[in-house]
Amino acid sequence: MQAVKRVEIVVDTIELDRVLALLDKVGVSGYTVIRNAEGKGHRGVRSGDDVTRVFQNSYVLTACSEEQVGQVVTALRPMLKRVGGVCLVSDALWVMH
Amino acid sequence: MQAVKRVEIVVDTIELDRVLALLDKVGVSGYTVIRNAEGKGHRGVRSGDDVTRVFQNSYVLTACSEEQVGQVVTALRPMLKRVGGVCLVSDALWVMH
Amino acid sequence: MQAVKRVEIVVDTIELDRVLALLDKVGVSGYTVIRNAEGKGHRGVRSGDDVTRVFQNSYVLTACSEEQVGQVVTALRPMLKRVGGVCLVSDALWVMH
Amino acid sequence: MNVGIALENFLSPPILFFFLGLLAVLVRSDLEIPQPIAKFLSLYLMLAIGFRGGVELGHSAPGGQVLLTLAAAVAMAALVPLYCFWILRRRLDVYNAAAIAATYGSISAVTFVTATAFLDRAGIPYGGYMVAAMALMEAPAIVVAVILARFALSKPGRDGSASPAPEGSWSHLLRDAFFNSSVFLILGSLLVGVITGERGQATLHPFTNELFSGILCFFLLDMGLVAARRLKDLRTSGGFLLAFAIVVPLFNALLGIGVTLLLDLGTGDALLFTILCASASYIAVPAAMRLALPEANPGLALPLALAVTFPLNITLGMPLYLALIQSIGN
Amino acid sequence: MNVGIALENFLSPPILFFFLGLLAVLVRSDLEIPQPIAKFLSLYLMLAIGFRGGVELGHSAPGGQVLLTLAAAVAMAALVPLYCFWILRRRLDVYNAAAIAATYGSISAVTFVTATAFLDRAGIPYGGYMVAAMALMEAPAIVVAVILARFALSKPGRDGSASPAPEGSWSHLLRDAFFNSSVFLILGSLLVGVITGERGQATLHPFTNELFSGILCFFLLDMGLVAARRLKDLRTSGGFLLAFAIVVPLFNALLGIGVTLLLDLGTGDALLFTILCASASYIAVPAAMRLALPEANPGLALPLALAVTFPLNITLGMPLYLALIQSIGN
Amino acid sequence: MNVGIALENFLSPPILFFFLGLLAVLVRSDLEIPQPIAKFLSLYLMLAIGFRGGVELGHSAPGGQVLLTLAAAVAMAALVPLYCFWILRRRLDVYNAAAIAATYGSISAVTFVTATAFLDRAGIPYGGYMVAAMALMEAPAIVVAVILARFALSKPGRDGSASPAPEGSWSHLLRDAFFNSSVFLILGSLLVGVITGERGQATLHPFTNELFSGILCFFLLDMGLVAARRLKDLRTSGGFLLAFAIVVPLFNALLGIGVTLLLDLGTGDALLFTILCASASYIAVPAAMRLALPEANPGLALPLALAVTFPLNITLGMPLYLALIQSIGN
Ligand SMILES: Nc1ncnc2c1ncn2[C@@H]1O[C@H](COP(=O)(O)O)[C@@H](O)[C@H]1O
Ligand SMILES: Nc1ncnc2c1ncn2[C@@H]1O[C@H](COP(=O)(O)O)[C@@H](O)[C@H]1O
Ligand SMILES: Nc1ncnc2c1ncn2[C@@H]1O[C@H](COP(=O)(O)O)[C@@H](O)[C@H]1O
Ligand code: NA
Numbered sequence A, B, C: 001m002q003a004v005k006r007v008e009i010v011v012d013t014i015e016l017d018r019v020l021a022l023l024d025k026v027g028v029s030g031y032t033v034i035r036n037a038e039g040k041g042h043r044g045v046r047s048g049d050d051v052t053r054v055f056q057n058s059y060v061l062t063a064c065s066e067e068q069v070g071q072v073v074t075a076l077r078p079m080l081k082r083v084g085g086v087c088l089v090s091d092a093l094w095v096m097h
Numbered sequence D, E, F: 001m002n003v004g005i006a007l008e009n010f011l012s013p014p015i016l017f018f019f020l021g022l023l024a025v026l027v028r029s030d031l032e033i034p035q036p037i038a039k040f041l042s043l044y045l046m047l048a049i050g051f052r053g054g055v056e057l058g059h060s061a062p063g064g065q066v067l068l069t070l071a072a073a074v075a076m077a078a079l080v081p082l083y084c085f086w087i088l089r090r091r092l093d094v095y096n097a098a099a100i101a102a103t104y105g106s107i108s109a110v111t112f113v114t115a116t117a118f119l120d121r122a123g124i125p126y127g128g129y130m131v132a133a134m135a136l137m138e139a140p141a142i143v144v145a146v147i148l149a150r151f152a153l154s155k156p157g158r159d160g161s162a163s164p165a166p167e168g169s170w171s172h173l174l175r176d177a178f179f180n181s182s183v184f185l186i187l188g189s190l191l192v193g194v195i196t197g198e199r200g201q202a203t204l205h206p207f208t209n210e211l212f213s214g215i216l217c218f219f220l221l222d223m224g225l226v227a228a229r230r231l232k233d234l235r236t237s238g239g240f241l242l243a244f245a246i247v248v249p250l251f252n253a254l255l256g257i258g259v260t261l262l263l264d265l266g267t268g269d270a271l272l273f274t275i276l277c278a279s280a281s282y283i284a285v286p287a288a289m290r291l292a293l294p295e296a297n298p299g300l301a302l303p304l305a306l307a308v309t310f311p312l313n314i315t316l317g318m319p320l321y322l323a324l325i326q327s328i329g330n
């Protein structure tokens, strides 16, 4: 098992493509996306029950190396500033296969 | 980046409103909810494939401070005792923006 | 609160039953499943938007003991080798009730 | 009992699709109906049955007999949980006894809908007000069962232990019971039907009437899948509960037939009244019980209602009750 | 204004189901329509209205008046945001003023569809090209509003602060605006209707025409739920915005009626043109604004469009505008 | 080949909606059909085609020719993978060769359904038993391909490496193949159709028949989206596989036409038989292969079946095969 960083990102579904493009650019080995996440934060309740896609979040999980985390965070921060959302970083072990 | 506690809660979807009300009361800055989680635990398989909402779980993630975790856990524990479910606490860094 | 291991597994939904059978065999106390996860990895983009179930992932979370993690990883590794997917292990505290 | 009618019911599309669903699970096919679709189909059935009932109801000013029937329906829904609770307490704790009592006191809208399709095929008319009776029968059993549980828990029980009182405020419980989505949608659509009458019917007919049988078949296919998945839970139910899930509906049906005789209902209305008494809820009640009595195990009540009582009612029950009603009527 | 027509509209199934949805939220029923179903119903409505418009359009060679009407529609959609922005800037920052201006310049397809059902019930004919007008009116307001925002931000604003320029490339914005799923599906289905004409209509009639009213009712039930959930957001809107959401649509409708007089449109076409001017977008625009002007708060524009302007238009608006058009016509 | 028929097919609503879906992806519209809806539409098509076939089948006692046709269908489904595997092994490893061979030996139910709509438009009758033929052709290719893979892997292969045997037990594989949801639903609904016959048809007609074209159009819109999203995967397929995906279906169609001549089938049945031979599976087979041969890359087989062979068959294939059958018949 190899030590990696778990990065969790919650953003508007409408911004999802931009976030994933950013991850691709940094070159992470992969990511997992769960759409239809609801939530509450500084911009109020996002209950996902709308006809429009405007109030729906997506959850992104990527396991990457320490250096990549730095790049992801640097690239992501201005975006989160503009459009809101959350990014958490934690430690994990990756079961290599 | 700021050190926070990641709290993950899995409960019956039918109890979700109560859990969120509890988080609001403690005053966490936000949370993310994923409905339609399935699972297995002491109360058996909850496969989510029912006409009724009774066998469906929801997953809640909230990042909060050390003190808030204490309050959340204290408030949540009797509820989990009555209605089942799981609560995990781990460490993370929050990318401030 | 009791120290446990959080094991996160992302695999093809079509392999989900095998993964859960494996967890049952190891004897974990429970697990939570989120279907409809999308993702990208070594085997390319899995966008989940297909008529077929072939490009869809599921996310599995289980909290278990240190010893169980060893067994889960040992049993899972050959499977991940064949069919792809990701397994991450991290630390957490379980709110006992 | 007329074997011909039973066989014909058995071989009608809705019942056959229900069995197809059962079979799919038994042979372990990967057939499944996505959850949002199942929800949609059931909303459709509520909306359509409500609207059609409302249109029909609008034709005739509701007389005394209608009001009497509605009152009798509510009374039955409140009465059934009483003796069910008493029976179930022989073997079960207060929580589960109350939850199952509520299940059998309340009704299954899909059973009702299947019975209307059965009557349609047999060419037997029925009154739109029976839809209102159905909606009114959903909630009372929930309230009665929770009262029973509180009462039983307030005095030192058979098991001697002091149990905590059921959770949640009454106002919350009553709202859950009476503004439950299916009660609300059925009564709401009924009202729309009454108000818009023939004019509304004219534009909605293809949707609410012509599609009805097809959607019902599709939904019963799903019910077959869902019921079959619960079949294995029955292993843990034990003989007592299995017998309960067969005998009590039949008894309730007989009671229901008795009431319809007193009320002097027509054949169609009598069958619907009877099937409501005999049916058990697997939507509104389990959800309400989960909130009001979380100590009760939904894995106990649901398989009985879904995998025993529901199939019993729609296969053998409907023709049997009809035969009884007709033989008494003659 | 003919009170009879207003009342009759009020008591028609689509509007009643809308109120039923509102009521469900107010009494806190747990009624909800799964999201994929709501999406499906709205796709159905776009496809059906597009196809039917196309078939109708295929019958008559589009003459000069049709092209003039389409041009007028686009012009209105580009003009409305200009004065809306100017009004809104009295109280709001550039971002939110631009976002709300775009919302009111663009249109609501469901309002349009509800108006066609209203005309159908009243037996008033309308041209298939109005469907094209609707689709063409979705996008221009988005583009105009973003230009306004950029222009306003490039010079030191009222608030004195230098704000960053709106995000995203123009090509991206234009694609989002003009190939937006609803624009695309409506125009595409219209084209299929034009091409396949009566032959296509023959096979699709039960789907696109007969089911239409039923699906519309179901969808409006959901719109009622969605609108009611946004009602509480209005508390933070303040009187200025509430007044805006009532007065501006009425003003736009009057302007629209004026244009239809100049164009000499028939009653049905005039009503549809008017309702397009009066309606506000809650699907295409909020999503486009979220991407182009993320600083704008969608929680401001959406409740106005959904919970004020939409109900206003489909309940009082339609009969009022029709009465005005008819009284001027005479 | 009659250009008129080809053009008319091209300009029919189902095919146009398919192209609309393709176009939506090409212009990067955000149009998308929610997954549960796509699943629902496809379940509807299976149920409806099965039921209708069953009703039709119930009219005539199945004679010797019917049984012969069914046997020939199964034989074709088992034969095609043999030579496909042999061809594909020129360039591909055992796993992918077997997976693609299974894909082309099996069938596409949506292609079949589209062909029945094509025949309906042309007024050409066909037998209900062809629906059974379709269902029977889904599974055999899966079994044959897995046998081929095991056989090829047991001897030292072209690539010299000893590969692990395909995974999973045979009983599991056979169950997956034969109780696959689409096989199960089609055959089950067929049985319901046979049993309930005209009486069942009478109640289900609006659902299973009248809605059919509309739902097919909606589903093909989604197929267009799905196929177009796979188009870019074709870049990695290379010329060999592209040629395979065009030439082999045409060859299979010719072979199929030959068989229909031997069987002396009517025009409609012959076309359906031919299109079954020519079509490639993108639902049952990829899922089965994923489980039985996880080393195969579904990103190779799926784009060929979905984005090349499927469009080929429903646009040019159907009229071409019909023209051939008719010219030989005369
Ligand atoms: N403290 C938190 N913990 C977990 N998720 C959060 C938290 N704060 C915000 N979120 C998620 O991020 C989304 C956007 O947050 P915001 O931009 O603050 O409105 C919310 O809708 C939540 O889904
Ligand atoms: N060890 C575990 N790891 C992860 N999730 C669990 C675990 N145990 C229970 N759960 C989740 O919590 C839900 C309720 O658990 P329980 O109350 O034990 O039946 C289950 O359906 C699972 O979704
Ligand atoms: N680095 C990663 N972080 C998070 N999820 C991943 C990562 N790599 C792969 N995955 C997930 O695992 C699935 C299968 O991965 P793979 O077998 O590498 O194609 C992907 O579709 C993703 O959902
Ligand atoms: Na009952």
Ligand code: NA
Pocket (backbone or CB within 6 Å): E080, E103, E104, E105, E106, E107, E252, E276, E277, E278, E279, E280
């Ligand atoms: Na407008």
Ligand code: NA
Pocket (backbone or CB within 6 Å): F080, F103, F104, F105, F106, F107, F252, F276, F277, F278, F279, F280
């Ligand atoms: Na084939």
